[in-house]
Amino acid sequence: MAMSHLEVRNLSKRFGDFTALGDISLDIAEGEFVCFLGPSGCGKTTLLRAIAGLDPQSSGTIRQKGRDVSALPPAQRDFGIVFQSYALFPNLTVTDNVGYGLVSRRQARGAIAKRVNELLTLVGLPDAGPKYPAQLSGGQQQRVALARALATSPSLLLLDEPLSALDARVRLRLRHEIKALQRTLGVTTIMVTHDQEEALTMADRIVVMNQGAIDQVGTPQEIYRHPTTAFVADFVGSMNFLPGTLLAPDKVKVGGLTFDCPAQDGLALSQKVNLCIRPEDVRVRDLPAGIANRVPIEIADLDFVGAFCRALLKVRAAPDVTMTADFSSNLIRDLGVQLGSHLDVALPPDRLRVFAA
Amino acid sequence: MSLAAPAPRSVLRANLSRDDLMMRAGVVVLAGMLLLIVGLPLWALLAKGFEDREGRFIGLANYLSYFSTPALFDSALNSFEVAAAATLIVVPLAFLYAYALTRTVLPARWLFQGISLIPIFAPSLLPGLALVYLFGNQGFFKGMLGGPIYGFDGILIAQVFYCFPHATLILATALATADARLYEAADALGASKLRVFFTVTLPGAKYGLISAALVVFTLVITDFGIAKVIGGNFNVLATDVYKQVIGQQNFSMGAVVGMMLLAPAALAFVIDRVVQRKQVALLTARAVPLSPKPRLGRDAFFTAFCTVISFGILAILGMAAWGSLIKYWPYNLSLTLGNYQFANFDANGWDSYFNSLRMAAGAAIFGTVLMFVGAWLNEKTKGFGAVRGIVQFLAFLPMAVPGIVLGLGYIFFFNAPNNPLNFLYATMAILVINTVAHYYTVGHLTATTALKQIDPEFESVSASLKVPVWRTFARVTAPICLPAILDIAIYLFVNAMTTVSSVIFLYAPDTKLASVAAVNIEEAGATAAAAALCIVIVITSATVKALHILADRFLLGRLQAWRRR
Numbered sequence: 059m060a061m062s063h064l065e066v067r068n069l070s071k072r073f074g075d076f077t078a079l080g081d082i083s084l085d086i087a088e089g090e091f092v093c094f095l096g097p098s099g100c101g102k103t104t105l106l107r108a109i110a111g112l113d114p115q116s117s118g119t120i121r122q123k124g125r126d127v128s129a130l131p132p133a134q135r136d137f138g139i140v141f142q143s144y145a146l147f148p149n150l151t152v153t154d155n156v157g158y159g160l161v162s163r164r165q166a167r168g169a170i171a172k173r174v175n176e177l178l179t180l181v182g183l184p185d186a187g188p189k190y191p192a193q194l195s196g197g198q199q200q201r202v203a204l205a206r207a208l209a210t211s212p213s214l215l216l217l218d219e220p221l222s223a224l225d226a227r228v229r230l231r232l233r234h235e236i237k238a239l240q241r242t243l244g245v246t247t248i249m250v251t252h253d254q255e256e257a258l259t260m261a262d263r264i265v266v267m268n269q270g271a272i273d274q275v276g277t278p279q280e281i282y283r284h285p286t287t288a289f290v291a292d293f294v295g296s297m298n299f300l301p302g303t304l305l306a307p308d309k310v311k312v313g314g315l316t317f318d319c320p321a322q323d324g325l326a327l328s329q330k331v332n333l334c335i336r337p338e339d340v341r342v343r344d345l346p347a348g349i350a351n352r353v354p355i356e357i358a359d360l361d362f363v364g365a366f367c368r369a370l371l372k373v374r375a376a377p378d379v380t381m382t383a384d385f386s387s388n389l390i391r392d393l394g395v396q397l398g399s400h401l402d403v404a405l406p407p408d409r410l411r412v413f414a415a
Numbered sequence: 416m417s418l419a420a421p422a423p424r425s426v427l428r429a430n431l432s433r434d435d436l437m438m439r440a441g442v443v444v445l446a447g448m449l450l451l452i453v454g455l456p457l458w459a460l461l462a463k464g465f466e467d468r469e470g471r472f473i474g475l476a477n478y479l480s481y482f483s484t485p486a487l488f489d490s491a492l493n494s495f496e497v498a499a500a501a502t503l504i505v506v507p508l509a510f511l512y513a514y515a516l517t518r519t520v521l522p523a524r525w526l527f528q529g530i531s532l533i534p535i536f537a538p539s540l541l542p543g544l545a546l547v548y549l550f551g552n553q554g555f556f557k558g559m560l561g562g563p564i565y566g567f568d569g570i571l572i573a574q575v576f577y578c579f580p581h582a583t584l585i586l587a588t589a590l591a592t593a594d595a596r597l598y599e600a601a602d603a604l605g606a607s608k609l610r611v612f613f614t615v616t617l618p619g620a621k622y623g624l625i626s627a628a629l630v631v632f633t634l635v636i637t638d639f640g641i642a643k644v645i646g647g648n649f650n651v652l653a654t655d656v657y658k659q660v661i662g663q664q665n666f667s668m669g670a671v672v673g674m675m676l677l678a679p680a681a682l683a684f685v686i687d688r689v690v691q692r693k694q695v696a697l698l699t700a701r702a703v704p705l706s707p708k709p710r711l712g713r714d715a716f717f718t719a720f721c722t723v724i725s726f727g728i729l730a731i732l733g734m735a736a737w738g739s740l741i742k743y744w745p746y747n748l749s750l751t752l753g754n755y756q757f758a759n760f761d762a763n764g765w766d767s768y769f770n771s772l773r774m775a776a777g778a779a780i781f782g783t784v785l786m787f788v789g790a791w792l793n794e795k796t797k798g799f800g801a802v803r804g805i806v807q808f809l810a811f812l813p814m815a816v817p818g819i820v821l822g823l824g825y826i827f828f829f830n831a832p833n834n835p836l837n838f839l840y841a842t843m844a845i846l847v848i849n850t851v852a853h854y855y856t857v858g859h860l861t862a863t864t865a866l867k868q869i870d871p872e873f874e875s876v877s878a879s880l881k882v883p884v885w886r887t888f889a890r891v892t893a894p895i896c897l898p899a900i901l902d903i904a905i906y907l908f909v910n911a912m913t914t915v916s917s918v919i920f921l922y923a924p925d926t927k928l929a930s931v932a933a934v935n936i937e938e939a940g941a942t943a944a945a946a947a948l949c950i951v952i953v954i955t956s957a958t959v960k961a962l963h964i965l966a967d968r969f970l971l972g973r974l975q976a977w978r979r980r
Contacts, residue, residue, distance in 0.1 A: 114429035159880025382773030
C-alpha cells in the first residue's frame with residue numbers, strides 16, 4: 059500500500075452515555091478515494107467531523123501525513139470540505155465564494171482571479187462567476203462548493219453526503235464528474251454516504267460502518283462479493299437470508315435440504331446460521347447433471363422491475379423456505395417462466411456466504 | 416488489525432483556535448455586561464427590600480408592613496382587577512381583528528393593519544390624555560359614563576387602546592400560519608363552518624391566545640403612564656412604586672412594591688415560556704398556505720367590525736391631536752400652535768424632545784450592535800455551555816421585569832456611592848444603557864432567530880478555508896441578517912421614544928426625555944401641552960417606522976440582489 063495519508067487510531071466519541079464512535083482505527087492511503095458507508099446514525103458523519111476537527115473526538119489520535127493533528131482546531135488542519143447543504147455564502151457571487159479562502163491568504167488580485175477561473179473551468183462552470191448561488195441549480199451549486207473546497211489546494215477533501223440533496227439524474231452525472239476530478243487531481247478524498255450504489259461506483263475502498271464501529275473495509279468488489287458480516291451482506295446490495303444449521307464445516311441444512319458451501323472455520327457445528335446468496339447469483343440456465351445445490355422450485359411471485367424480473371422462489375421440498383432471484387427478460391421468455399412454473403435452480407457453492415444467526 | 420489489549424486512553428483535550436479563544440472572551444465580556452446592566456441592578460433591588468431607610472438589614476419587616484398596610488395591599492388587588500378586565504376585553508377584540516386581517520378578504524387590508532399598530536408609536540399616557548378630553552371633568556361626553564373617568568374605567572379604556580396592537584400582532588401571526596389542507600379536509604368531511612372554527616381554527620391559535628393574554632396582562636400590570644394620568648385615586652402597583660420613591664423617598668418600600676410588581680410579570684413570563692415550548696411546528700414544510708376566498712356576508716361583517724375598531728383607535732389619537740391644537744379647552748376651541756411652545760410649560764422646552772432623539776438613536780445603535788453581536792457570540796461559540804447559559808438567562812430576564820422595577824434597580828445599583836460605575840448616574844449614557852437593558856430580550860430573540868435560519872456550516876467552511884471567523888461575520892453573516900438588524904434598531908428606537916416607566920427615575924435636569932416631560936407637564940395641569948408632546952413623539956416614531964418599511968421594500972431590494980432567483 060502507498061504511504062498513509064491519514065492514520066486514525068482508537069478513535070472514540072461519546073455524548074454522555076451514548077457512544078457515537080467506539081475505538082475506530084483506520085488507514086487511508088495517499089490519493090485514495092474512500093467512502094464511509096452506513097445507515098443514518100452509524101457514526102459516519104461523526105467520524106468525518108472528527109477528522110476535520112469540527113467536533114473533536116473524546117479520545118484517540120489522528121495523524122495526517124505523519125503529523126499528529128488530534129487536538130488541532132480545524133483551521134490548523136489541511137482539508138477542504140463540502141457539506142450536504144453546500145453552505146455557499148448566498149450574498150457573495152460565485153467568484154467571491156470560490157475565492158473566499160484565497161483572499162485571506164493575501165495573494166495578488168490577478169492571481170486569485172486566475173485561480174478562480176481555473177477552478178470554475180475545472181468544475182465545468184466557466185461562466186458562472188458573476189452569478190449568485192440562488193441563481194444556480196442544485197447541481198451547479200454543488201460544483202461551486204467543490205471548487206471553493208479545492209481552491210486552497212488542500213491535500214485532503216472531505217465530502218459529507220454531497221449528492222443526497224440532488225435529483226436522481228443529476229446525482230448520477232455528478233458521481234462520474236467528482237470521481238474523474240478526484241482522479242485528475244489525485245487528492246485524497248473521503249466521502250460520507252448512505253447510498254451503497256454511490257459508494258460502490260465511486261470509491262477505491264469502502265468503509266462500512268454500523269452502530270459506531272467499522273464492520274468491514276475493502277474494495278467495492280470485496281465488499282460486494284465477500285461481505286464479512288451479516289450486516290454488510292444485508293446493507294450492501296440485495297441478499298437472501300436462509301435460516302438453517304451448520305451440519306459440517308462445508309454443509310448447511312436448510313428446511314430439510316442440505317447445501318454445500320465454502321468451508322467455515324469460525325462457526326461451531328450444529329450452530330444456527332444463515333445461508334446467504336444474492337438474487338443475481340441464483341443459476342437457472344444450462345444446469346449440468348450432478349451440479350451442486352440443485353433445488354426444484356415453484357415461482358410464487360414475479361415482479362417486473364424493468365430490465366429484469368425479481369422472482370420469489372418457493373422451494374418445493376420445503377415450502378416455507380423462499381428466496382428471491384433476478385431473471386433477465388430473455389430468460390423469462392426463453393424458459394416461458396410464469397407464476398406457478400416449476401423449474402430447477404442451483405445455488406453455486408462459491409457464491410454462498412454463511413453467517414451466524 | 417492487531418488484537419493487542421488497547422492502550423490506556425487519555426481523554427483528548429482539543430486545542431482551541433484563536434477564533435475559539437476570541438469568541439469565548441467575547442461571551443465572557445457579554446456575560447459581564449449583562450450582569451452589570453441587568454443582573455446586579457435587580458439584585459440591588461432585591462436586597463433593598465430587606466433594609467431600613469438607613470440601609471440596615473431588617474429581614475422581612477418591610478414586607479410585613481406592606482401586607483399589613485391596607486392602602487398598599489389594595490393597590491395590588493386593583494392592579495390585578497384592571498389587568499384581568501383588560502385581558503378579557505382586549506384578547507377577544509384582537510382575535511376578531513386578527514382573524515379579519517388574516518382569514519377574510521378585507522378591502523384596504525394594509526390600512527386596517529396600519530391603523531391597528533398606531534398605539535405602539537405613542538407613549539402610554541396618550542390614551543389617558545385623550546380620555547381626559549373626552550370624558551374628564553370638562554369632557555365632551557362627561558355625563559355619558561355615569562361617573563368620573565378617573566379611576567378604574569379610565570384606566571381600562573386606555574389600556575385596551577394601548578394593548579390592542581400587541582395582542583393583534585401575536586394573534587395575526589398565530590392565525591397567519593394555517594394549513595389549507597386541514598380546511599379542505601374538514602370541508603370534504605362536511606363539517607359546518609362553526610365546527611371547523613372550533614375544531615381547526617381555534618386549536619391552531621391556542622398558543623397565540625395564551626401568549627396574547629399573558630402579554631396583555633403583563634403590559635397592563637406593569638404600565639405606569641396610563642394609571643398616572645387617569646388613575647385618580649385608584650392606586651395601582653406601578654403608581655405606588657413612583658409615589659413611594661419620588662413622593663415619600665421611601666426607597667425600601669418602593670423596592671418591596673417593585674417586587675410585588677415583578678412577581679406576576681415574572682410568573683406570566685414563565686408560563687408563556689412553558690407553553691411556547693409545548694408548541695410544535697403546526698406548519699410543516701409540506702403545508703399549503705391558506706389564502707382566504709371572498710364570502711360576502713363574512714367579509715361585510717368583518718369590514719364593519721374593523722371599521723368600528725379603527726374608528727375607535729383613530730378617535731383617541733385624533734382627540735389627543737385636536738386637544739393639542741386647542742387654545743383653552745373647553746371654553747375657547749379656536750386652534751393654536753401655542754401648546755407646542757414647550758418652553759412655556761417645562762424648563763427644558765424642546766430640548767427634552769432632542770434628548771429623546773439622541774437617546775433613541777444611541778439605544779438603537781449601541782443596542783443593536785450589542786444584541787446582534789451578543790446573540791451571534793452565544794449561538795456560534797463552541798462548548799463553554801455554563802457561561803453561555805448565564806448569558807441566555809440574563810438576556811431573557813428583562814422580558815420578565817417591568818420597566819419601573821428595572822429603573823428602581825438602577826437607582827439602587829448605580830447611585831450607590833461605593834459603585835465605581837456611579838459616575839454614570841444622571842447621564843445620558845445611563846438612559847441609553849437602561850433602555851437597551853429593558854428591551855434586550857426581544858432584540859436578542861430576533862437576532863437569535865435570524866441566526867438560526869442561516870446555514871450552521873458557514874463557520875466550519877470558513878475554518879476549513881482558514882478564514883478568521885470575524886471576517887465571515889462581517890462579510891456573510893451580518894449582511895445576510897441585515898433585515899433582522901434593522902428590525903431590532905427600529906424596535907429599540909420606537910420604544911426608546913415612547914418609554915416612560917423605566918427612565919422616570921433616571922433622568923437628570925439636562926437629560927430629561929420627551930415622554931418624561933409629558934408626564935411632568937401633565938402633572939402641572941397643562942394637558943394640551945402634554946398631548947402636544949405625545950403627538951410629536953407619535954409622529955417621530957411612526958415616521959421612522961414608515962421609513963423603515965420603505966427602506967425594506969426599496970433599498971434592501973437593491974442591496975440584496977442575491978435574494979432574487
